[in-house]
Amino acid sequence: MRLSRSLIPTLKETPAEAQIVSHRLMLRAGLIRQQSAGIYAWLPAGQRVLRNIANIVREEQDRAGAQEILMPTIQAADLWRESGRYDAYGPEMLRIRDRHDREMLYGPTNEEMLTAIMRDSVQSYRDLPQMLYHIQWKFRDEVRPRFGVLRGREFLMKDGYSFDLDYAGAVASYRRMLLAYMRTFRRLGVRAIPMRADTGPIGGDLSHEFHILAPNGESGVFYDNAFETIGLGDDTLSYDNQADLNAFFEQMTSLYAATDEKHDTEAWNNVPAQSRREGRGIEVGQIFYFGTKYSEAMGFSVVGPDGSKIHPEMGSYGIGVSRLTGAIIEASHDDAGIIWPASIAPFRTAILNLRQGDAITDTLCESLHEKLGDAALYDDRPARAGEKFADADLMGHPWQLIVGPRGAANNQVEVKNRRSGERTELSADDALTKVLG
RNA sequence: CGGGGCGUGGCGCAGCCUGGUAGCGCGCUUGUUUUGGGUACAAGAGGCCGCCGGUUCGAGUCCGGCCGCCCCGACCA
Numbered sequence: 001m002r003l004s005r006s007l008i009p010t011l012k013e014t015p016a017e018a019q020i021v022s023h024r025l026m027l028r029a030g031l032i033r034q035q036s037a038g039i040y041a042w043l044p045a046g047q048r049v050l051r052n053i054a055n056i057v058r059e060e061q062d063r064a065g066a067q068e069i070l071m072p073t074i075q076a077a078d079l080w081r082e083s084g085r086y087d088a089y090g091p092e093m094l095r096i097r098d099r100h101d102r103e104m105l106y107g108p109t110n111e112e113m114l115t116a117i118m119r120d121s122v123q124s125y126r127d128l129p130q131m132l133y134h135i136q137w138k139f140r141d142e143v144r145p146r147f148g149v150l151r152g153r154e155f156l157m158k159d160g161y162s163f164d165l166d167y168a169g170a171v172a173s174y175r176r177m178l179l180a181y182m183r184t185f186r187r188l189g190v191r192a193i194p195m196r197a198d199t200g201p202i203g204g205d206l207s208h209e210f211h212i213l214a215p216n217g218e219s220g221v222f223y224d225n226a227f228e229t230i231g232l233g234d235d236t237l238s239y240d241n242q243a244d245l246n247a248f249f250e251q252m253t254s255l256y257a258a259t260d261e262k263h264d265t266e267a268w269n270n271v272p273a274q275s276r277r278e279g280r281g282i283e284v285g286q287i288f289y290f291g292t293k294y295s296e297a298m299g300f301s302v303v304g305p306d307g308s309k310i311h312p313e314m315g316s317y318g319i320g321v322s323r324l325t326g327a328i329i330e331a332s333h334d335d336a337g338i339i340w341p342a343s344i345a346p347f348r349t350a351i352l353n354l355r356q357g358d359a360i361t362d363t364l365c366e367s368l369h370e371k372l373g374d375a376a377l378y379d380d381r382p383a384r385a386g387e388k389f390a391d392a393d394l395m396g397h398p399w400q401l402i403v404g405p406r407g408a409a410n411n412q413v414e415v416k417n418r419r420s421g422e423r424t425e426l427s428a429d430d431a432l433t434k435v436l437g
Numbered sequence: 438c439g440g441g442g443c444g445u446g447g448c449g450c451a452g453c454c455u456g457g458u459a460g461c462g463c464g465c466u467u468g469u470u471u472u473g474g475g476u477a478c479a480a481g482a483g484g485c486c487g488c489c490g491g492u493u494c495g496a497g498u499c500c501g502g503c504c505g506c507c508c509c510g511a512c513c514a
């Protein structure tokens with residue numbers, strides 16, 4: 001893509017409303033623009049990041065055997081009356097009336113809807129287990145939206161739901177998702193730590209929050225530093241092997257990790273002092289088991305092999321897709337701007353033409369652009385070198401191909417790695433190889 | 438929801454106290470210049486001063502109401 005033809009409006013100065021670094025950088029790098037408090041438009045570069053994150057989430061959900069569906073953003077109030085949550089939910093739910101004065105709402109989540117769908121479609125124990133998910137915009141009318149997309153009112157979310165015949169099945173689904181989540185975060189280029197979370201009235205140990213470590217995190221976190229070195233769901237594990245899933249679950253949950261809310265001083269003291277780590281974390285996902293809460297309340301049952309009625313055991317699995325965008329920036333940036341992990345960067349490579357209008361430089365840049373295709377952003381603006389450097393660093397492309405007239409005359413370009421800052425003079429072909437590798 | 442603050446060109450801000458033709462920096466346009474980390478000079482374009490009402494000969498400025506946005510706290514993915 002050519003920068004001269006793109007809507008990527010970078011800003012030299014920080015808009016006054018943005019306080020924390022990810023919000024500032026998202027505005028300055030031209031990823032988003034605010035429309036209302038906690039509601040954002042995603043501009044081309046931002047949309048690419050969002051799409052990249054969503055695609056990785058989708059691929060890992062599919063790999064774990066979940067099926068993608070798509071549910072509406074607008075739901076009928078009556079659905080929520082069935083579970084009793086219409087009255088219980090409070091002012092965070094955005095309630096709307098249509099032209100016929102019917103009560104509707106902009107969904108904050110979809111347990112009711114999916115339970116109703118299952119109720120209408122699944123009658124036999126033979127049809128279970130099932131695991132479904134959707135990636136959808138949701139809305140919670142936060143009292144006080146802030147921190148840009150980290151605490152927005154409208155947000156893009158992956159929500160998954162499992163339906164099993166019994167508790168053992170629900171546990172198996174839960175463990176499967178734990179592995180899927182660790183694989184997802186690993187591919188996103190961040191280290192997320194599963195922390196024991198509040199299970200509320202359900203009880204048990206089947207609720208975990210996934211936190212990315214970042215200085216601006218909303219929660220204080222305590223964890224065993226083994227999480228900084230162990231493999232987090234590598235490919236040797238198989239979803240088809242329950243022993244693998246159990247062992248992985250055991251490994252993830254036996255190490256200490258908790259937010260300040262669930263911090264247990266006694267257990268903490270059992271962690272060797274040199275392994276204790278304290279910091280702050282941003283929650284980017286949560287998984288939990290909630291049993292038959294909705295299947296009972298909404299009358300969803302299947303017939304068992306002996307003719308008995310079984311209310312399926314359910315679990316819910318969320319990942320904040322739009323929130324991850326901000327969270328990853330919080331965890332990966334420097335004074336100059338964003339440092340994108342390659343897997344989700346809007347553009348893997350930027351081509352910086354330092355002498356727009358110079359025939360040799362132009363030709364080399366065009367050729368690089370053609371070979372790299374859509375994964376590259378070609379800065380073909382008639383701007384000064386300094387501006388191009390600053391914008392490229394701000395936007396955070398993992399690689400920069402810096403093409404100036406001196407080098408171009410010898411078919412040489414400079415390759416800069418955004419994260420390490422390392423620069424290398426290479427032939428055009430070698431540069432391409434390096435960037436594509 | 439309690440407490441605090443702010444709305445003036447695309448962005449950052451001054452002007453308001455003490456009413457009298459709306460300003461600065463950045464960005465934008467054109468030209469010259471410069472040419473590897475936001476160059477210099479010149480000439481331009483661009484503003485229902487958040488909205489409504491009041492006071493006044495006259496309101497960005499004073500008064501009232503409303504709307505929007507931000508920060509701290511409580512709350513929350």
